[in-house]
Amino acid sequence: MKFNTVTPDILEALAAIVGQQHVVLPEATEQMLRYTHDETEDLHYEPELVLKPANASEISSIMQLCNQNLIPVTPRGAGTGLSGGALPIHKGVVISTERLNKIINIDERNLQATVEPGVITQVFQEEVIARGLFYPPDPSSRGSCFLGGNLSESSGGPRAVKYGVTKDYVLNMEVVLPSGEITWTGANVLKNATGYNLTQLMIGSEGTLGIITKIVFRLIPYPSQNLVMLVPFKKEEEACEAVPKIFIAGIVPSAMEFMERDAIEWTNLYLGMDITVPEDVQAHLLIELDGNDMDILFKDAERVYEVLESFNVGEMLIADTEKQKTDLWLLRRNVAHAVKHNSVYKEEDTVVPRAELPTLIRGIKEIGTRYNFKSVCYGHAGDGNLHINIVKGEMSDDDWNNKLPEGIKEIFRLCVGLGGTISGEHGVGLVQRPYIGIALNEIQLRLMRGIKDVFDPNGILNPGKIFRTNAEVQEQHKESLLTDLI
Amino acid sequence: MKFNTVTPDILEALAAIVGQQHVVLPEATEQMLRYTHDETEDLHYEPELVLKPANASEISSIMQLCNQNLIPVTPRGAGTGLSGGALPIHKGVVISTERLNKIINIDERNLQATVEPGVITQVFQEEVIARGLFYPPDPSSRGSCFLGGNLSESSGGPRAVKYGVTKDYVLNMEVVLPSGEITWTGANVLKNATGYNLTQLMIGSEGTLGIITKIVFRLIPYPSQNLVMLVPFKKEEEACEAVPKIFIAGIVPSAMEFMERDAIEWTNLYLGMDITVPEDVQAHLLIELDGNDMDILFKDAERVYEVLESFNVGEMLIADTEKQKTDLWLLRRNVAHAVKHNSVYKEEDTVVPRAELPTLIRGIKEIGTRYNFKSVCYGHAGDGNLHINIVKGEMSDDDWNNKLPEGIKEIFRLCVGLGGTISGEHGVGLVQRPYIGIALNEIQLRLMRGIKDVFDPNGILNPGKIFRTNAEVQEQHKESLLTDLI
Structure with a gap:
């Protein structure tokens, strides 16, 4: 990939587009710092400059200029990503969408909303809840992440088990292509059989096909009641086995979260909470039911109880005050922070058909024994989406850097063998890219590379992410031929 | 598009792949007849031959041979399409998926099913209901249509309003590409953030990108109870206006179907049923609520009643026997047949944000007055998806063929102006292709053409559908240059 650097002339032209006050340069060390990383491990990459445009038209001008001059452009939301998708590894320009932060319209007649990509997920959620x-x-980072980033990484969250993921709420979006062209991807409708689904193609493309500048979401009526249960299991695997049984009993909980013993204990400590975990408990399920009628929810809870009784469970806790519910969710949402606080770690975002979770967990522990790593597992059991925090602990730097990747490969091969894949909701980005060949075959990669070339013939948009582009493959091929000659 | 015809040598090779008994040639007039049309108006196109392969491997061999020899291939499901998607307009080979008709596996642990594309939708539905x-x-043609066709045309049906359309249930599929390569598009998981969404790209691509040979669906628990209401409105527009109000009241019905007075009367007559429509009734809403508890459904029905009371409605009918429910649905599902039986007609599959339905209906009637056509409207009001049956009646052939298309353009422009598009669930296929420029701009078309070239560089797969390919555009450009020279 032969990219150019930003010359003084180009810098001047870029600054003229967004206004000097919306440019961040490396000399502004402190300001620049936050744009050099996301929430992925401890990776840092500094761009040549950061631009904070105000709208699609400015982004279009930036893209045209960068495309003509072969300058890499990395789009960035709030920087809460967990796969390094927003890191400018080829330097160039970072486009931050932080100033595109308007909720343009909440259309109560049509149950639709049009927003800009820089709106914080929770802010949007609260605005729509205020209208019923x-x-x-609801990704764990919902208090700080941007909706545009949620789309780019195909984010999920606990409620996906009942309500689906981000992609299931997107009707249409406005995007700026690498050429600078601005277009909508679809129409503002619930059903669309008019041409290829560009909307769904853009979602989860991790900012490699275009930059999202407007999003039209569908909304649903707000379920006014809910009920949260914390269920301790004496055996980790039984917690996973219980999950499909609840669905088969005809109940679709609005969340069904799995937490290993360590996940709760570390988070308890991290948050200074006072949840005690009995010694014989190996894991917990956090189950939420929602709806409009508490009587029905209690009925459903009884059916869940009946299912759980056939397992080796401890005393179940039903949160019946708002405070208790909030505390339980606070606990769940802070597991990743707690583990991070405790040790250097790597987080994997595995996903399998949900009934295969026990096999996956068994496999992870067995691989951990062989590679000598400890793991803390938690995640969206209802979706078969298990986050594995691999803790560095006492592992040597050498083993961490050189031996562990082989262990991760084994975990991913296990997932794929179980009908799953290597990322459920974090994206491939930079850190899973070396493993993409485990999940995708050469035919799939060829199709994706071809699509990338259609959208971004010069390969300037978020280079180095997900998979090697055709240009990268060719370049590597040339290099290997040269090496052969020498 | 310079395609080749099937030579005796190629015919022999193709017959060797599938076996002579699975080849249909034009001389077998009666056998061939059903492959020359679908359910779209009265269009007929005869292929050079029909092949009925048994599996992906045979389809792969056929594709390789046809791709090498530039022979057009048109994939075909049950032939119930409403946009001419399965018509072999460039002749060549039709591949019928009728022998790929196995339900391979219903995985009750994971709530997933793997099926072949030639399974009839209703057969599959009943098999899964038998397991709870x-x-x-549930497209109207569910008794005869194939699941593969449902995917190809992004089918919907009445229940989409609560449960979403076909695309929302597809986790993964196996496809044969024009090159003959066989690949899966994704993984068998509920969440997937691993590369571009090839699964959703294939859905609704109307057989132009690959041939589906296996599908993995997600399933949900079966709601055991339902309740059906027929609500007569004195004003057509009020029937549409009531729809968003029901959602805003917090109720999500499992169906919400709109039928104009004529739709009911003609169908009543067609089926020989005895539903009388009072003279002052202009339209009906058929509303279905579903769940697991009749008490809750009656509570919800009361809330629906409260909403409806603010409109000018006649006496509402609640179907409380299975027979009554079946009759009401029979009525709804037979509207298209009844209209077809009554007159030559064209069916349009418009879709708008649901609150814009009254404006759409007003517009259609006004356009009808100017172009002198009568229309019978019905469809999925909950989704804003209105089927417009334009009835030929007394219109002259000349007006029908030459003036009407201008009227249709006006209808489509109105839809797009309201935030909608030209097909909600039938696809663009052959008959809407002349209008595609109303729904899609040149940027979108360029992206789609590029994607088509990535999957099908020789353009052999279902040519002539949805949009003009790059090859067609270039050819037309050359022709117009030649014309200019002369």
Whole structure:
């Protein structure tokens, strides 16, 4: 990939587009710092400059200029990503969408909303709840992440098990292509059989096909009641086995979260909470039911109880005050922070058909024994989406850097063998890219590379992410031929 | 598009792949007849031959041979399409998926099913209901249509309003590409953030990108109870206006179907049923609520009643026997047949944000007055998806063929102006292709053409559908240059 650097002339032209006050340069060390990383491990990459445009038209001008001059452009939301998708590894320009932060319209007649990509997920959720409406997707970082980033990484969250993920709420979006062209991807409708689904193609493309500048979401009526249960299991695997049984009993909980013993204990400590975990408990399920009628929810809870009784469970806790519910969710949402606080770690975002979770967990522990790593597992059991925090602990730097990747490969091969894949909701980005060949075959990669070339013939948009582009493959091929000659 | 015809040598090779008994040639007039049309108006196109392969491997061999020899291939499901998607307009080979008709596996642990594309939708639905599970998409033709066709045309049906359309249940599929390569598009998981979404790209691509040979669906628990209401409105527009109000009241019905007075009367007559429509009734809403508890459904029905009371409605009918429910649905599902039986007609599949339905209906009637056509409207009001049956009646052939298309353009422009598009669930296929420029701009078309070239560089797969390919555009450009020279 032969990219150019930003010359003084180009810098001047870029600054003229967004206004000097919306440019961040490396000399502004402190300001620049936050744009050099996301929430992925401890990776840092500094761009040549950061631009904070105000709208699609400015982004279009930036893209045209960068495309003509072969300058890499990395789009960035709030920087809460967990796969390094927003890191400018080829330097160039970072486009931050932080100033595109308007909720343009909440259309209560049509149960639709049009927003800019820089709106914080929770801010949007609260705005729609205030109108009796519901936007269900709720990634753990919802208090700080942007909706545009949620789309780019195909984010999920606990409620996906009942309500689906981000992609299931997107009707249409406005995007700026690498050429600078601005277009909508679809129409503002619930059903669309008019041409290829560009909307769904853009979602989860991790900012490699275009930059999202407007999003039209569908909304649903807000379920006014809920009920949260914490269920301790004496055996980790039984916690996973219980999950499909609840669905088969005809109940679709609005969340069904799995936490290993360590996940709760570390988070308890991290948050200074006072949840005690009995010694014989190996894991917990956090189960939420929602709806409009508490009587029905209690009925459903009884059916869940009946299912759980056939397992080796401890005393179940039903949160019946708002405070208790909030505390339980606070606990769940802070597991990743707690583990991070405790040790250097790597987080994997595995996903399998949900009944295969026990096999996956058994496999992870067995691989951990062989590679000598400890793991803390938690995640969205209802979706078969298990986050594995691999803790460095006492592992040597050498083993961490050189031996562990082989262990991760084994975990991913296990997932794929179980009908799953290597990322459920974090994206491939930079850190899973070396493993993409485990999940995708050469035919799939060829199709994706071809699509990338259609959207971004010069390969300037978020280079180095997900998979090697055709240009990268060719370059590597040339290099290997040269090496052969020498 | 310079395609080749099937030579005797190629015919022999193709017959060797599938076996002579699975080849249909034009001389077998009666056998061939059913492959020359679908359910779209009265169009007929005869292929050079029809092949009925048994599996992906045979389809792969056929594709390789046809790709090498530039012979057009048109994939075909049950032939119930309403946009001419399965018509072999460039002749060549039709591949019928009728022998790929196995339900391979219903995985009750994971609430997933793997099926071949030639399974009839209703057969599959009944198989999963027998296990207490639910596959909600239910196009009107569900008694005869194939699941593969449902995917190809992004089919919906009445229940989409609560449960979503076909695309919302597809986790993964196996496809044969024009090159003959066989690949899966994704993984068998509920969440997937691993590369571009090839699964959703294939859905609704109307057989132009690959041939589906296996599908993995997700299933949900079956709601065991339901309740059906027929609500007569004195004003057509009020029937549409009531729809968003019901959602805003917090109720999500499992169906919400709109039928104009004529739709009911003609169908009543067609089926020989005895539903009388009072003279002052202009339209009906058929509303279905579903769940697991009749008490809750009656509570919800009361809330629906409260909403409806603010409109000018006649006496509402609640179907409380299975027979009554079946009759009401029989009525709804037979509207298209009844209109077809009554007159030559064209069916349009418009879709708008649901609150814009009254404006759409007003517009259609006004356009009808100017172009002198009568229309019978009905469809999925909950989704804003209105089927417009334009009845030929007394219109002259000349007006029908030459003036009407201008009227249709006006209808489509109105839809797009309201935030909608030209097909909600039937696809663009052959008959809407002349209008595609109303719904899609040149940027979108360029992206789609590029994607088509990535999957099908020789353009052999279902040519002539949805949009003009790059090859067609270039050819037309050359022709117009030649014309200019002369």
